[in-house]
Amino acid sequence: MALNPLLPFIMAGDPSLEALPGYLSEARALGLEALELGLPHSDPIADGPVLQAAAHRAIARGATPRRVLEALSGLTDSPDLILFTYLNPLLQLGVEPLLRLLEPTPVKSLLVVDLPFGEEPAFEATLRGAGYPMVPLLAPTTRLERAQALLGTRPDPGPEAPFAQRFAYVVARLGVTGAGQGTDLAPVLKRLDALKAISDRPLAVGFGLSDPASLRAVRALGATPVIGSALVAGLTSGSSIRTALSRCFC
Amino acid sequence: MTDAFALPTRFGTQALGGCYAPETLMQPLLDLEAAFCGALADPAFQTELKAELRHFVGRPTPLTPAPRLAAKLGLKALFLKREDLAHTGAHKINNALAQALLARRMGKTEIIAETGAGQHGVATAAACARLGLRCTVYMGVTDMARQAPNVARMRLFGATVEPVAAGQGTLKEAVNEALRAWAGRCTTAHYILGSALGPHPFPTLVRSFQTVIGEEARAQVLEQGGALPDAVVACAGGGSNGLGLLVPFLGDRLRRMAVEAGGHGRALGEHAARLDGGRLGVLHGCKTLLLQDEHGHTAETASVSAGLDYPALGPELAALVLDGKVDVRRASDDEALAAARLLCETEGILPALESSHALALLPTLAAEGAATVLLGLSGRGDKDLSTYQSHLEF
Numbered sequence: 001m002a003l004n005p006l007l008p009f010i011m012a013g014d015p016s017l018e019a020l021p022g023y024l025s026e027a028r029a030l031g032l033e034a035l036e037l038g039l040p041h042s043d044p045i046a047d048g049p050v051l052q053a054a055a056h057r058a059i060a061r062g063a064t065p066r067r068v069l070e071a072l073s074g075l076t077d078s079p080d081l082i083l084f085t086y087l088n089p090l091l092q093l094g095v096e097p098l099l100r101l102l103e104p105t106p107v108k109s110l111l112v113v114d115l116p117f118g119e120e121p122a123f124e125a126t127l128r129g130a131g132y133p134m135v136p137l138l139a140p141t142t143r144l145e146r147a148q149a150l151l152g153t154r155p156d157p158g159p160e161a162p163f164a165q166r167f168a169y170v171v172a173r174l175g176v177t178g179a180g181q182g183t184d185l186a187p188v189l190k191r192l193d194a195l196k197a198i199s200d201r202p203l204a205v206g207f208g209l210s211d212p213a214s215l216r217a218v219r220a221l222g223a224t225p226v227i228g229s230a231l232v233a234g235l236t237s238g239s240s241i242r243t244a245l246s247r248c249f250c
Numbered sequence: 251m252t253d254a255f256a257l258p259t260r261f262g263t264q265a266l267g268g269c270y271a272p273e274t275l276m277q278p279l280l281d282l283e284a285a286f287c288g289a290l291a292d293p294a295f296q297t298e299l300k301a302e303l304r305h306f307v308g309r310p311t312p313l314t315p316a317p318r319l320a321a322k323l324g325l326k327a328l329f330l331k332r333e334d335l336a337h338t339g340a341h342k343i344n345n346a347l348a349q350a351l352l353a354r355r356m357g358k359t360e361i362i363a364e365t366g367a368g369q370h371g372v373a374t375a376a377a378c379a380r381l382g383l384r385c386t387v388y389m390g391v392t393d394m395a396r397q398a399p400n401v402a403r404m405r406l407f408g409a410t411v412e413p414v415a416a417g418q419g420t421l422k423e424a425v426n427e428a429l430r431a432w433a434g435r436c437t438t439a440h441y442i443l444g445s446a447l448g449p450h451p452f453p454t455l456v457r458s459f460q461t462v463i464g465e466e467a468r469a470q471v472l473e474q475g476g477a478l479p480d481a482v483v484a485c486a487g488g489g490s491n492g493l494g495l496l497v498p499f500l501g502d503r504l505r506r507m508a509v510e511a512g513g514h515g516r517a518l519g520e521h522a523a524r525l526d527g528g529r530l531g532v533l534h535g536c537k538t539l540l541l542q543d544e545h546g547h548t549a550e551t552a553s554v555s556a557g558l559d560y561p562a563l564g565p566e567l568a569a570l571v572l573d574g575k576v577d578v579r580r581a582s583d584d585e586a587l588a589a590a591r592l593l594c595e596t597e598g599i600l601p602a603l604e605s606s607h608a609l610a611l612l613p614t615l616a617a618e619g620a621a622t623v624l625l626g627l628s629g630r631g632d633k634d635l636s637t638y639q640s641h642l643e644f
Binding site: 045052064086088089090114115119137138140141143145146171175176 | 417434
């Protein structure tokens, strides 16, 4: 099974925080370089039913932002982590406590779904300065000129930096996260071509990818597919990461 | 950055508001602001909006003196701004109709809306029926049960009502789902947000379509009473009614009051009084006063009034409050219910539960020395009859 390149997403605290180190260790053993780790939020407005339910289960089991980051403290047997989150829990922690919590973890960057560049400039600059850049998000509604500007505002730190700090996240379709067999990939494949012409940073493609054909199509253009809801659904039913991912490939 | 917003996105000294939206919605929000600015500058849009407000909505709404209630409370004079007499029974139609006209101007074919008490949903459904737009309204299952007449009205107007079962099944979850739906259909659909909240430009758009309430009321009270009142008071859920009434009085020397839902207790989860225990936070695209736990998760809320049962105060109203230009108080479920009954008995007017929270402040205002008061009666209470019947003995 050719797993790579692949960017998996799992929700911290679902099914439990105790299970998290095991998942991260397994992901690393599978050769996965980076992993998006969801920080559960009460109002995940960009997420579909699978990730909403996972977030609510995790919160009900006590997965607060602080506990999630404490559970990651000292972990080295892990892929590089991209903390996938909404803004408010980070704001409520405060930037200095957040940095102290991040320091001993494998987190390398943050993907804050509801933080457009420029809305919290001081907060973002402090995090970037401390080594935690924000991942730029490009949507189907993002015009190419705007995409170019966005890539400039959250720049590529360069080839010596890990993938987790370099890549841009390309949203494959309108709407929210979730597996979708029917996702029409033609527009996003065209978008990937256009982006490659203006930037040489790595690209990941997510939202609605869960079948082997779409993974192949994304990889054929040199981009990394993101598997989120399909993987979370598999883990919820008790599968290992390997088993849950292999279902997406068969 | 290309495509910056043209209008100010922040309010007050603490820079509340902003545009904390997922990237998918950024271009639709930029397009919406451009369309809004274009419409405001277009005399043809203004003429059509004025004609619709007059002939469809029934504006101007009356300013009704309430002498028997005033006497009972020890006030010299009380004036009620009668948004309950606007078409569909609340102030919500002012914004819903204007945004529907804007959507048609933008070439959108479908309208998405959220609703709490159902008044915004009904108003949006009616505006869509009138303009020939498809309409989908997201509504929490708890609210669907307690505001059943409004669900029926929306369906009669041809709208699809989508039940939202997540969380407490109230307004917050309905907004979540409407935002998700809009992200999926933003190229063909416009989202008519019903309150002065959400990402820029919604707070500004909604406020500007609602200040007709206060503009009319100010002229009417000067004409009928010969002077401005000592106090102007409105209830506040998200803030569309509060801003709509209070903003036109910002330059006047008088007390501007907003009343939040005090629910049935003072602990987090027992009320929707954002000034009591709310902290600055980001929800639904804007930074504002928010009821939340220490982890930044949105808190549960409680109120007998579905329209006030929301954890965030709109950012512009929150800024006016924090900057000392509007004073906020709370009224409990019981106080609101008693105030509704008193208005029914003294003036023959059945208020919405939301408006009853403003009415519940009147004894306090009288005790604090106010002689003349102008109160925003934001909606009619027919939708709340079953709640009144189960709480009040009659």
